[in-house]
Amino acid sequence: MRRIASAAAAETLPRFRSQGAVVNKLSGGFDPVTEADREAERAIRALIGAEFPDHGILGEEHGSENLASRHVWVIDPIDGTRAFISGLPVWGTLVGLTVDGDAVAGLMSQPFTGELFYANTDGAFYEGPGGPRKLAARKTTKLEDATLFTTTPALFKGDARGRFDLFETKVQLSRYGTDCYAFAMVAAGTVDIVADPGLKPYDIVALIPIIEKAGGVITTFDGHPAENGGDIIAAATPELHEAAMEALRG
Numbered sequence: 001m002r003r004i005a006s007a008a009a010a011e012t013l014p015r016f017r018s019q020g021a022v023v024n025k026l027s028g029g030f031d032p033v034t035e036a037d038r039e040a041e042r043a044i045r046a047l048i049g050a051e052f053p054d055h056g057i058l059g060e061e062h063g064s065e066n067l068a069s070r071h072v073w074v075i076d077p078i079d080g081t082r083a084f085i086s087g088l089p090v091w092g093t094l095v096g097l098t099v100d101g102d103a104v105a106g107l108m109s110q111p112f113t114g115e116l117f118y119a120n121t122d123g124a125f126y127e128g129p130g131g132p133r134k135l136a137a138r139k140t141t142k143l144e145d146a147t148l149f150t151t152t153p154a155l156f157k158g159d160a161r162g163r164f165d166l167f168e169t170k171v172q173l174s175r176y177g178t179d180c181y182a183f184a185m186v187a188a189g190t191v192d193i194v195a196d197p198g199l200k201p202y203d204i205v206a207l208i209p210i211i212e213k214a215g216g217v218i219t220t221f222d223g224h225p226a227e228n229g230g231d232i233i234a235a236a237t238p239e240l241h242e243a244a245m246e247a248l249r250g
Contacts, residue, residue, distance in 0.1 A: 044059075098205060
């Protein structure tokens with residue numbers, strides 16, 4: 001995982017805050033991609049391919065290969081490209097490993113701040129400023145004591161927006177933005193809930209084991225596994241997760 005993070009950082013950091021070209025992938029909207037996205041994913045795929053040539057890979061920028069394998073690596077070279085192009089250090093490189101469809105290991109690397117969040121069979125861990133430590137989610141069980149993050153309420157469409165607005169009034173503190181970084185903060189014990197609709201597998205697979213191994217819970221809004229993406233909610237405890245799902249259901 002450290003080698004993957006280092007290979008990605010070699011491509012992303014020199015291009016961060018460099019005013020590089022941005023390409024819009026979405027007709028009728030804005031879905032940016034940069035050279036850093038594409039080159040970081042190339043570097044990650046090359047490293048995985050050299051070590052595990054029989055494994056599958058699903059990447060945001062360069063498609064899929066060998067998805068019939070029991071082992072599939074899921075890559076988002078820069079989660080939070082909008083933050084990246086805005087010069088904000090809350091983006092991250094996400095790489096997760098699934099075995100038979102279940103997320104079993106993953107990393108979130110933020111190279112500008114020098115932070116690595118990762119999970120394996122031994123637990124969830126942090127390396128960076130302040131020194132290495134094992135990650136543990138908070139013990140918050142009530143909405144009125146919770147800190148809630150979402151990328152933006154604008155992602156909630158139709159009736160879902162009204163339910164989110166009401167949900168937001170039930171928590172102690174609500175903040176927006178930070179993409180994958182907010183999910184990592186659930187595992188780190190500084191954020192209690194993250195609710196983000198419309199995620200793709202590469203947005204979330206890497207974060208699932210980090211949160212679960214830290215004691216948190218992460219599913220879709222209706223309680224299904226998060227590996228296939230969708231409307232995703234992560235919470236620090238099972239009790240808080242259930243309360244959050246109930247609030248989002250209205």
